[in-house]
Amino acid sequence: MFSGHKLGLTYRKLDLNPPSLEEVSHVLRVGLKEDFEVIDVSVVECPDLRQSPFHLAQRGLSGNEKIADIGGVPYLAPIVQRDKYYSFKDMVSVMEMNEKAFFIGAGAGPFKEVQTNCELMPNISFENNCNDITNKTHFAKIDEKGGCELSLVKTMDFALLCNLFASEGQTGPVIKVSAKKRIGSNNFVSTIREILAKHYDKRPVSLGGVFLIKSGSAKLHIMPDFSKTPLNTNEDVNNWLKYYTMDSPLICLSVFHSFDPQLDLRIEHTHCFSDHNQGGHYHYDTTPDEVEYEAYFNVAKQIYRIDSPVVTHNIGRD
Numbered sequence: 001m002f003s004g005h006k007l008g009l010t011y012r013k014l015d016l017n018p019p020s021l022e023e024v025s026h027v028l029r030v031g032l033k034e035d036f037e038v039i040d041v042s043v044v045e046c047p048d049l050r051q052s053p054f055h056l057a058q059r060g061l062s063g064n065e066k067i068a069d070i071g072g073v074p075y076l077a078p079i080v081q082r083d084k085y086y087s088f089k090d091m092v093s094v095m096e097m098n099e100k101a102f103f104i105g106a107g108a109g110p111f112k113e114v115q116t117n118c119e120l121m122p123n124i125s126f127e128n129n130c131n132d133i134t135n136k137t138h139f140a141k142i143d144e145k146g147g148c149e150l151s152l153v154k155t156m157d158f159a160l161l162c163n164l165f166a167s168e169g170q171t172g173p174v175i176k177v178s179a180k181k182r183i184g185s186n187n188f189v190s191t192i193r194e195i196l197a198k199h200y201d202k203r204p205v206s207l208g209g210v211f212l213i214k215s216g217s218a219k220l221h222i223m224p225d226f227s228k229t230p231l232n233t234n235e236d237v238n239n240w241l242k243y244y245t246m247d248s249p250l251i252c253l254s255v256f257h258s259f260d261p262q263l264d265l266r267i268e269h270t271h272c273f274s275d276h277n278q279g280g281h282y283h284y285d286t287t288p289d290e291v292e293y294e295a296y297f298n299v300a301k302q303i304y305r306i307d308s309p310v311v312t313h314n315i316g317r318d
């Protein structure tokens, strides 16, 4: 484990010993049979993720694969710490990806820009030493009528907490998971995470990527503006969040770990966006018979734990 300090941020960096894509693919192919009626897992060349239906800022998930966990729920609850405001550009530097960086994942949105707390779907690419930037990051906020409003951000900022899968955005081999008709009780990501946890035990295997919910619907939340009263328990957080049932197709950006090697990680985090003004934090699909998932994941070689809260807790990590 390496500890460092850059741009006013302390961080720890852990080198992983990731299994091959073929091996992870095999583990998932065996494991997922218990949770979905129809499954197919294989290693494929990544499709061009810039194209529909993905709409990502780069073509693939390969090159210098890393995962970052920045900040954490303790900066949101019990009471917001508004000074926890970050820039993706700084993360390029902290994560030593100056030549090329492509970030996707799940975080809290830039409340100074949006003028309210919101959900963020990071989707941003830096090339040519940060001279060429493609920012397709969306945020979802609660509109005046209590519905969802999904828009592109204008800045490169985020706040409080974020989970990122980082790569050089190159095309290359990835794990493709197709799953239809859910018979297990967990959500798609937890199912995969628990299969990996069971197989790899205390060896951390960390994945990130994109999946589509191609049919059915899903339960998502959007954070309202910051609570003026302290959120002290999971129940407080649940009562504060606003839950929605949203329609497919949803594009979901996901980061998860089979095991936390004492880095105080959020072990899974997925945010979704769409082309129909819906998006937010993924909990689970609400239509197990109808649901169809198509996922593309890669395995990280390093974890960066950046600006980790000194005083931590386990509230609101679901």
Ligand SMILES: [Zn+2]
Binding pocket: 106, 107, 119, 269, 270, 271, 281, 282
């Ligand atoms: Zn979230």
